[in-house]
Amino acid sequence: MPIVTTKEMFKKAYEGNYAIGAFNVNNLEIIQGITEAAAELHAPLILQVSAGARKYAKHIYMMKLMEAAEIDTGLPICIHLDHGEDFEICKSCIDGGFTSVMIDGSKHNFEDNIKLTAQVVKYAHDRGVMVEGELGQLAGIEDDINVSDEDASFTRPGEVEEFVTRTGVDSLAIAIGTSHGAYKFKPGQKPALRFDILEEVSKRLPGFPIVLHGASSVVQEFVAVINAYGGQMPDAIGIPEEMLRKAASMAVCKINIDSDLRLGMTAGIRKHMGENPSHFDPRQYLAPGRENIKSLVKHKITDVLGCDGKA
Ligand code: G3H
Ligand code: 13P
């Protein structure tokens, strides 16, 4: 199975009322944990790389690791740029072998977002690469850019048809109350998503794949382990899994998960080092981190995304 685009994946996901997991990667163990889980469950997969991850690990290392995972597992894997902020980074990833890019013009006004997104779509489509755009702004932290709750804004359904028609994007990320990072809701606050917006968007864009960012559930078992072994994470609250299942059964075809992977890796390392303080071989403490990622991704695929057996 080659490195693939999202086109066929999304069509099947939309029609089958499930979603594909888009997992953020930045090193060998994360890629192995995710791809081993997906391979065992025969699930389609999107591996996504942020600008920060690309800077940390270098494009060539990420590309070769993801290609190795595809050869090793035989899975259909899409390689995606997460939150591309300008034309140059999208072009560089397209030229460097990615099969999908996100151009995140959500911080710009509507017209500038359309102009930038359309420019990326033209370059990408000429080369067979798919493009994700974004309307509305999520709260939280990505690449050290902190969007406060006050600056976050829900997607306006009235804008989506014009945006999709004028840009030619292949999928659209929308803001319905999810946010980036581990602190999505305040203690005591009842998690809620604007499913009415999602419904209105999908009515206006029938058959069109919608993307949900900021979709970690913030796995409490991992937070508890981190804190039991010296961590000091305050109350961290994520998106309840039943809400993600509902979104996946609707028009949402891609669900982005990063923070839960970070928690799993950190919990595995902290527990191992806490129990074996004399260890100093990275393989000894990275392996339990990789195992946590693998079991987490298996759980997401079967119990949240519903894409097991769909590869
Ligand atoms: O949406 C943001 C992702 O979690 C990537 O985070 O920019 O810190 O790599 P990062
Ligand atoms: P989380 O921080 O909820 O995992 O979101 C990740 C994301 O949206 C990556 O683009």
Ligand code: ZN
């Ligand atoms: Zn995101």
